[in-house]
Amino acid sequence: MTAAIRPALPALAEAAAALRSSWARDTCDEADVTAWTPGRPSRGQCGVTALVLHDLYGGDLLLAEVWSRDGRLQGYHWWNRLPGGAEVDLTGDQFVPGETVQPPRVVVRPVGPPRRCRAQYERLRERVCARLAVPGPQR
Known part of the structure; x- marks a missing residue:
């Protein structure tokens, strides 16, 4: 019996660079599209970014509430915990002062x-x- 050959995974730094260079208004969450700018390209990209990283590396999807300074729920933030336990949050810089990410839960x-x-x-x-x-990961 022959083992299936799986292509080698790209280095995480290479995948991170590919993700960052692929973000645009047309990949932004509709809830954040009016706040998206080329100067803050990670805004609204957390969900799709976490899913693509999950496609490539597996692991856990992490989800947390984001609260505004005035105590209102601003939205939700997604990131990854890779196999082995390392957390990767490529879009953590999207938040403006006063937005606070709460502790995550695994989804x-x-x-x-x-x-x-x-x-x-x-x-x-x-x-x-x-x-x-x-090749595109199979989902």
Whole structure:
């Protein structure tokens, strides 16, 4: 019996660079698109970025509430815990002063494509896979 050959995973730094260079207004969460600018390209990219990293490396998806200074819920923030335990948050710099990320919880990823921001996720995944010259991960 022959073992399946799986392409080598890109180095995390290479994947991070591919993700950052692939962010754009058309990959931004619709809830944040009016706040997205080229000067703050990570704004609204956390969910799709976490999913693409999860496609590549597996691990856990982490989700936390984000609160405004006035005590209102501003939104939610996603990032990853990779196998081995390292947390990777490529979009943690998106927040403005007064926005506070709360402690995360692990979220089990549902089977199939995301219900929210599906088009943004597919665009980002396609761009990242092209930049890394890897086939699109199977979901």
